[in-house]
Amino acid sequence: MSLERPPHCVLLPWAITAALTLTLAACYEVKQLPAYAPKTHAIELNRQALESLEAGALEVALERASAAVQEDPDFDAAYLNKANILGKLQRFAEAAQTLRALLQRRPDNAQARVLLGLLIERGGDALAAAPHYEQAVRLLEEYLAEQDKDVEAAVNRAVAVYLSQGKAQGFIAINKVLAKFPGYAPAQTVKKRMRDKSRDDFVRVVFEPDTPG
Numbered sequence: 001m002s003l004e005r006p007p008h009c010v011l012l013p014w015a016i017t018a019a020l021t022l023t024l025a026a027c028y029e030v031k032q033l034p035a036y037a038p039k040t041h042a043i044e045l046n047r048q049a050l051e052s053l054e055a056g057a058l059e060v061a062l063e064r065a066s067a068a069v070q071e072d073p074d075f076d077a078a079y080l081n082k083a084n085i086l087g088k089l090q091r092f093a094e095a096a097q098t099l100r101a102l103l104q105r106r107p108d109n110a111q112a113r114v115l116l117g118l119l120i121e122r123g124g125d126a127l128a129a130a131p132h133y134e135q136a137v138r139l140l141e142e143y144l145a146e147q148d149k150d151v152e153a154a155v156n157r158a159v160a161v162y163l164s165q166g167k168a169q170g171f172i173a174i175n176k177v178l179a180k181f182p183g184y185a186p187a188q189t190v191k192k193r194m195r196d197k198s199r200d201d202f203v204r205v206v207f208e209p210d211t212p213g
Contacts, residue, residue, distance in 0.1 A: 015085050029212075042072035049081050053088075058209065069098075076177055077103060080111055087207030092119055095207070110139040133164035151181045155190060157175045162202075164193055170194050 018043060049064035062085045068078035079102035098191035099116040102109060118133035140157040147153065154177045162170025174191045181187060 021106065038075040038077075040069045040079060041071040042075045045071060045079055046075070046078045046081055049078075049085070052170065053081070056209070058085055058089050074105065075104055076109055076112075080109075082114055083208075085111075087115075087119065088209045090207070092123065092207070095119055104205070108135075108139055110136045110143075110156070110160075113139070114156075114163070116201055116205075117163065121203050122207070130164060133160055136160040137164050151184055151187070154181070155184070155187050158187070159190060167194060167199070 019105075024061065045064050045068035047063045049068060052058075052061035052064060062082065063081035065078055065085055068075060069082055073079065079098055083095045083098040083102075086092075086098060096116060096119045098111045099119070102112045103116065105171060106112065113132040116128035117136070120132070121129040137160045140153055140160060144153055144157060152155040155174070158170060158173035158177055161173040171191070171194055174187055174194060177187045178184065179192065
């Protein structure tokens with residue numbers, strides 16, 4: 001087995017702020033080869049869902065993402081997209097149910113772990129969210145041990161560290177990213193958020209609807 005980011009995976013964006021879209025490792029997981037490839041129509045439906053989400057058409061986006069899941073129940077990115085859209089519609093219980101369905105199939109999906117943790121924490125149970133964040137840190141660290149030039153994964157690990165270990169450790173983690181990748185704008189924005197905003201705000205805005213454009 002090897003840790004890989006399969007080329008077919010669509011990384012799902014989620015907003016930390018209106019100014020930053022962060023991708024949290026939709027498909028960082030331990031996989032047996034040969035790698036799975038999703039159905040072509042499911043990929044197209046998921047692409048349409050992402051476009052509708054970007055345009056602010058949340059109900060249309062949800063319809064497309066749900067169809068992608070139905071078309072290919074093994075397509076991780078479609079579950080993540082659907083959960084993200086449900087969260088932005090403030091349908092948090094359904095979003096959590098979608099992520100749990102994915103984790104039953106793919107327990108090592110780092111993004112699903114983080115998004116589920118954020119939903120649980122937003123609901124008021126930070127203690128129950130913690131194991132999901134910790135698992136995401138472990139998964140991202142395993143991936144980065146083999147792919148240490150993946151700056152997105154490094155930023156994502158810093159966010160997961162912030163959520164699992166607190167502000168001080170998160171700050172150390174994001175500073176290490178900036179030392180290795182100086183001037184990387186998403187890392188700079190994450191650092192500013194960690195420094196200037198409360199944890200509650202950091203968690204709360206993830207599932208707020210984005211402003212189109």
